[in-house]
Amino acid sequence: MGMREKVMVVLGAVAAMLLTRNIWVMLTQLPDEAFQGAIFRIIFFHVPAAFTCFLCFFLALVAGIVYLAKKSLQWDAFAVSVTEVGLAFGAINLISGMIWARIIWGIWWTWDWRLTSMLVCWLLYAGYLVLRRAVEETTERARLGAVMLILNFSVVPFVFFSIKWFRTQHPQPVLFGEGKMDGIYREMLYGNWVPLLMIAAVLVLLRMKQENQQREIDALRRAAHSF
Amino acid sequence: MSDSEARNFQYLAYGLIACWVILVAYVLTLAARGKRLGRQLENVQRMMEDREGK
Numbered sequence: 001m002g003m004r005e006k007v008m009v010v011l012g013a014v015a016a017m018l019l020t021r022n023i024w025v026m027l028t029q030l031p032d033e034a035f036q037g038a039i040f041r042i043i044f045f046h047v048p049a050a051f052t053c054f055l056c057f058f059l060a061l062v063a064g065i066v067y068l069a070k071k072s073l074q075w076d077a078f079a080v081s082v083t084e085v086g087l088a089f090g091a092i093n094l095i096s097g098m099i100w101a102r103i104i105w106g107i108w109w110t111w112d113w114r115l116t117s118m119l120v121c122w123l124l125y126a127g128y129l130v131l132r133r134a135v136e137e138t139t140e141r142a143r144l145g146a147v148m149l150i151l152n153f154s155v156v157p158f159v160f161f162s163i164k165w166f167r168t169q170h171p172q173p174v175l176f177g178e179g180k181m182d183g184i185y186r187e188m189l190y191g192n193w194v195p196l197l198m199i200a201a202v203l204v205l206l207r208m209k210q211e212n213q214q215r216e217i218d219a220l221r222r223a224a225h226s227f
Numbered sequence: 228m229s230d231s232e233a234r235n236f237q238y239l240a241y242g243l244i245a246c247w248v249i250l251v252a253y254v255l256t257l258a259a260r261g262k263r264l265g266r267q268l269e270n271v272q273r274m275m276e277d278r279e280g281k
Contacts, residue, residue, distance in 0.1 A: 023243070037235040042242040049246070088253040092246045099242040103235060199250070206257055213264050220271045224278055 004209070008202045015198035022192050030188060039103045042096050043174070043185075048193035049092040050118075052200050056086025057125065057156055064149035067142055073215065076142035079149055080132060081207035083125055085200050090122045105169065113162040114170035121155045128152060138218070 001009075026041050033040035063079035066072075097115070098108045109115065128148050135141035163170050174181040175189070228236075 037232060038239050039235045039242070041239055045243065045246045084253075088249060092249050095245045095249065096242045099238055099245060103238045203253065203257070210257065210260055210264060213268070217264065217267050217271055220268075220275065224271060224274045 004205060008205050011198045012202045015195040015202070018195035018198075019192070022188065022195065026188060026192075030184065033185075036104060039100055042100045044188050044192045045196075046093055046096040046100065047174075047189055048196045049089045049096065051193055052196050053086045053089040053093055054156055054160065055197075056082040056089065056200065056204075057121075057153060060086065060125075060149045061153040064146035067146045068150075071139070073138065073142060074212075076145065077208050077211035077215070078204075079142075079145060080129075080211060081204045083128055083149065084207055085203045087122065087125055087129070088203070089196070089200065090118070090125070094118060094122060110169055112169045113166040114159070114168050117155065117159040117162050121152075121159050124152045124155060138215070 022044070026044055030041065032038055059082045060079050063075045063082065067075040067079060094115075101110070102108050128145060131148055132141055132145055135144055162168065163172060175186065180186075181189075
């Protein structure tokens with residue numbers, strides 16, 4: 001087992017232990033929120049999933065810029081890996097939010113600024129994956145993908161600040177700003193973000209390995225055809 | 228426990244399950260891709276060996 005595999009196994013094991021402990025504490029020791037009741041606990045996955053998603057999209061932006069500067073395909077592999085993982089966490093954020101909304105608002109979805117902008121953001125990043133499938137040539141695919149990642153990121157601040165800039169149904173920030181949450185909830189929220197970040201790191205490493213493997217296979221195929 | 232409290236817990240369970248289903252689904256797609264890459268690598272290696280043999 002190589003160093004990378006060992007890191008992945010350790011990170012995955014620690015994340016699993018932390019998540020098990022967190023879910024236990026969340027369900028048995030944390031009190032219900034006064035107005036929302038038990039469903040409030042969904043925030044401990046909903047918000048960290050959004051943070052992880054945005055962090056991944058930010059890293060994809062950095063990878064896109066560095067790729068255009070250095071033209072190293074390693075950065076392209078990193079970009080596609082973090083984007084895919086970011087999309088998975090974005091999906092967790094959207095779906096968990098819908099389930100929370102069904103109880104608190106009585107509806108699954110509303111075309112509110114925050115919800116709509118998050119959905120548009122998710123679709124734009126999904127579009128990046130579609131674009132990659134459509135372009136055959138490796139360097140052209142990496143170049144167009146990098147440009148798209150840079151353009152896509154312009155939506156992320158809009159999603160983040162939409163609840164400040166517009167009248168929305170979505171709750172105001174609970175970690176900073178006026179509606180600060182209680183310390184024990186805040187501790188759980190950040191405490192749950194750590195294992196989710198570890199899982200994201202494992203998935204990115206795994207995906208990068210596959211991307212590099214795919215490139216090796218393509219190179220071998222070209223070499224085989226050139227005989 | 229009242230009906231609304233029970234419904235609240237039920238939807239919390241749906242939320243947690245949905246989070247795990249999405250993660251597991253993504254891990255399964257990674258596993259499927261890994262298998263496919265393994266097969267492709269075998270094919271290419273076989274192709275290289277055949278060509279070298281000729």
